[in-house]
Amino acid sequence: MTDINLASGASYFRSPAPAIRTAIQALEAGATGHGTAEGIPELRAALVERYRQEAIDITPEQVLITPGSKQALFYLFTVLLQQDSNEVVVPTPAWFGFQELMGYCKGKMIQLPTTAASDFSLPTSALRQVLNENTRILLLTNPGNPTGRVYSKQELEELLEVTKEYPNLYVISDEIYDFVTYDGPFTSVLACEGDKERVVVVNGFSKSFAMSDWRLGYLVGPQELVKRCTAFQAATIAGVSKFLQKGAIAAIQERDQVLPSMLEVLQENRTLMASGLKEIPHLPFFVPQGAYYFFPDFSHYLPCSTPTSHILNSSIELCAYLTEIYKLQLSPGDFFGLPGHARMSFAVEREVLAEALSRLKEALAGLIQSE
Amino acid sequence: MTDINLASGASYFRSPAPAIRTAIQALEAGATGHGTAEGIPELRAALVERYRQEAIDITPEQVLITPGSKQALFYLFTVLLQQDSNEVVVPTPAWFGFQELMGYCKGKMIQLPTTAASDFSLPTSALRQVLNENTRILLLTNPGNPTGRVYSKQELEELLEVTKEYPNLYVISDEIYDFVTYDGPFTSVLACEGDKERVVVVNGFSKSFAMSDWRLGYLVGPQELVKRCTAFQAATIAGVSKFLQKGAIAAIQERDQVLPSMLEVLQENRTLMASGLKEIPHLPFFVPQGAYYFFPDFSHYLPCSTPTSHILNSSIELCAYLTEIYKLQLSPGDFFGLPGHARMSFAVEREVLAEALSRLKEALAGLIQSE
Numbered sequence: 001m002t003d004i005n006l007a008s009g010a011s012y013f014r015s016p017a018p019a020i021r022t023a024i025q026a027l028e029a030g031a032t033g034h035g036t037a038e039g040i041p042e043l044r045a046a047l048v049e050r051y052r053q054e055a056i057d058i059t060p061e062q063v064l065i066t067p068g069s070k071q072a073l074f075y076l077f078t079v080l081l082q083q084d085s086n087e088v089v090v091p092t093p094a095w096f097g098f099q100e101l102m103g104y105c106k107g108k109m110i111q112l113p114t115t116a117a118s119d120f121s122l123p124t125s126a127l128r129q130v131l132n133e134n135t136r137i138l139l140l141t142n143p144g145n146p147t148g149r150v151y152s153k154q155e156l157e158e159l160l161e162v163t164k165e166y167p168n169l170y171v172i173s174d175e176i177y178d179f180v181t182y183d184g185p186f187t188s189v190l191a192c193e194g195d196k197e198r199v200v201v202v203n204g205f206s207k208s209f210a211m212s213d214w215r216l217g218y219l220v221g222p223q224e225l226v227k228r229c230t231a232f233q234a235a236t237i238a239g240v241s242k243f244l245q246k247g248a249i250a251a252i253q254e255r256d257q258v259l260p261s262m263l264e265v266l267q268e269n270r271t272l273m274a275s276g277l278k279e280i281p282h283l284p285f286f287v288p289q290g291a292y293y294f295f296p297d298f299s300h301y302l303p304c305s306t307p308t309s310h311i312l313n314s315s316i317e318l319c320a321y322l323t324e325i326y327k328l329q330l331s332p333g334d335f336f337g338l339p340g341h342a343r344m345s346f347a348v349e350r351e352v353l354a355e356a357l358s359r360l361k362e363a364l365a366g367l368i369q370s371e
Numbered sequence: 372m373t374d375i376n377l378a379s380g381a382s383y384f385r386s387p388a389p390a391i392r393t394a395i396q397a398l399e400a401g402a403t404g405h406g407t408a409e410g411i412p413e414l415r416a417a418l419v420e421r422y423r424q425e426a427i428d429i430t431p432e433q434v435l436i437t438p439g440s441k442q443a444l445f446y447l448f449t450v451l452l453q454q455d456s457n458e459v460v461v462p463t464p465a466w467f468g469f470q471e472l473m474g475y476c477k478g479k480m481i482q483l484p485t486t487a488a489s490d491f492s493l494p495t496s497a498l499r500q501v502l503n504e505n506t507r508i509l510l511l512t513n514p515g516n517p518t519g520r521v522y523s524k525q526e527l528e529e530l531l532e533v534t535k536e537y538p539n540l541y542v543i544s545d546e547i548y549d550f551v552t553y554d555g556p557f558t559s560v561l562a563c564e565g566d567k568e569r570v571v572v573v574n575g576f577s578k579s580f581a582m583s584d585w586r587l588g589y590l591v592g593p594q595e596l597v598k599r600c601t602a603f604q605a606a607t608i609a610g611v612s613k614f615l616q617k618g619a620i621a622a623i624q625e626r627d628q629v630l631p632s633m634l635e636v637l638q639e640n641r642t643l644m645a646s647g648l649k650e651i652p653h654l655p656f657f658v659p660q661g662a663y664y665f666f667p668d669f670s671h672y673l674p675c676s677t678p679t680s681h682i683l684n685s686s687i688e689l690c691a692y693l694t695e696i697y698k699l700q701l702s703p704g705d706f707f708g709l710p711g712h713a714r715m716s717f718a719v720e721r722e723v724l725a726e727a728l729s730r731l732k733e734a735l736a737g738l739i740q741s742e
Contacts, residue, residue: 033583067608
């Protein structure tokens with residue numbers, strides 16, 4: 001039995017050919033002297049143009065090119081969180097990386113639970129209850145990871161109506177999966193009505209463009225905040241490779257050529273995984289509107305006993321069992337702040353996906369529910 | 372008159388052909404999925420082998436691949452400096468980046484002045500005077516920037532004799548110019564007798580291999596400390612591009628092919644700049660043993676008056692004057708903690724260097740010394 005990894009956050013797709021070609025040309029031309037901290041003007045301009053086409057008006061000075069979107073978040077957290085009493089509100093389930101990052105920043109993370117039963121929606125009443133004068137950041141992930149939930153423009157604007165009552169609060173929207181949506185157009189928080197001075201987007205090329213090894217991200221925000229993040233980047237990492245940024249320009253500019261084929265595969269894989277999961281009894285799931293994960297609820301099966309009478313108490317133990325016996329890796333929901341669930345990527349080859357679903361079905365069928 | 376930039380820290384050389392070729396091959400092969408936080412095993416092994424050839428015995432677990440050597444220092448400062456009372460002792464003149472980095476870390480920098488009159492040596496008596504129970508780091512730069520001073524093995528071991536009396540003190544040696552030396556073999560602090568548990572080297576490919584835009588550095592230190600830095604890197608930047616690391620392997624493994632031609636040019640440029648500076652009256656300088664800068668002393672000319680009767684009071688003002696009137700950029704010594712001096716790179720094209728020296732001679736001859 002071969003190993004199957006549905007736990008990874010990276011897709012199996014290759015980076016876009018135009019990005020690779022352009023980076024190679026820059027390397028061949030010997031363009032290996034270092035650039036400026038904020039990023040090369042051509043890439044910032046390409047991103048300004050990208051947003052302009054979405055009716056979002058920003059200037060190049062509002063864009064900082066970073067080595068990955070997580071590093072962009074690290075700058076924002078470092079700059080915005082100045083006291084241990086500062087709070088970052090994160091609707092959960094959310095990516096485990098946020099909590100890990102907090103270990104290197106001041107302040108604390110406040111989880112705001114959402115549920116599959118409510119389609120992972122974020123009611124303004126729940127948001128209102130958790131916000132207070134210490135809240136510095138509301139960190140949204142849109143499309144959601146692991147949920148695949150996409151917030152509508154209306155939902156976002158309702159949330160911004162609430163946050164605007166807190167003058168020290170920034171809304172940071174992690175939109176790293178923004179081009180990976182299935183059920184209609186995606187709306188960036190930047191396109192919403194509201195106080196633009198307190199809205200920031202972090203984004204990058206790892207997910208939508210399958211360029212995770214390029215370590216290329218960016219943030220878009222109010223100019224003064226971007227300036228402070230740029231100073232931090234200048235003092236620590238200096239900047240991002242120019243020749244890699246040139247590759248990113250090709251990716252963003254030729255996105256209408258490179259994205260559709262990937263999205264078509266993902267769309268089909270989503271359908272395949274939805275049908276596969278539906279065939280498994282007692283496994284409710286939300287159909288993702290974006291990103292490339294399902295996050296089914298295994299609660300019915302927990303706790304349970306394996307055919308060899310081992311007790312599995314949690315999704316961590318269930319995932320360990322699937323890895324050991326069925327060579328199938330999923331990400332336990334515990335990592336995302338929602339035990340009982342597990343994240344399953346469908347950004348893998350078609351045959352791999354079919355085999356994974358078949359193994360999961362067989363594995364769950366063999367479990368005996370405990371009291 | 373064309374602009375001449377002797378202020379840059381990047382040389383004019385192209386990155387080594389084998390590094391470019393190897394990175395291109397990896398890109399063409401589509402090797403764009405992300406790797407592990409600590410770096411790819413092959414590059415860590417290549418660095419272990421590099422040090423083994425210098426009779427330095429380290430394990431791969433003691434090596435962390437970072438996006439630049441400054442970022443490596445940032446990790447070390449963050450991990451080692453836990454209190455605002457912690458001190459980092461830095462012999463000056465030193466690279467301005469250290470001070471800039473301190474703005475994003477706890478603790479404070481304590482300058483330990485050295486002088487051209489004493490060949491920028493660092494007497495153990497002076498070191499002893501500045502060390503105390505709050506000192507956490509002695510940060511050496513070897514070869515020195517901007518001085519070009521190379522510490523001998525004996526000097527290093529004498530310094531380590533002093534630092535070993537302070538059990539909370541780490542010696543960090545920035546050896547980014549280690550392959551750029553002129554007067555004999557370079558000795559890494561890792562080759563010295565002393566407590567290996569408290570010695571760390573930061574290094575990278577930007578200087579010796581003219582790969583500044585690749586953003587590739589590394590640190591070598593005690594395993595436990597490397598582990599903590601790796602966790603920090605994992606939480607923030609995730610890691611360094613695998614395909615770029617493959618290029619770095621080619622650079623380090625083929626260094627005997629790629630370095631000599633660059634060093635030959637630099638050796639000749641050093642001779643040329645030494646003769647050029649010698650022709651200018653009242654401009655004492657130390658002949659660099661490593662790196663690619665001269666750092667002459669302009670004190671005789673300061674303060675002075677320009678032919679149009681502007682008063683120049685400092686090397687900052689002198690450099691601004693040279694830039695404005697002679698289109699010649701140098702780095703003022705004030706940036707390095709030694710006013711009255713200026714750093715001049717000789718890692719530029721031969722004709723540019725000759726023209727720069729001619730402009731400098733003419734400029735200084737036109738200045739009228741003030742009282």
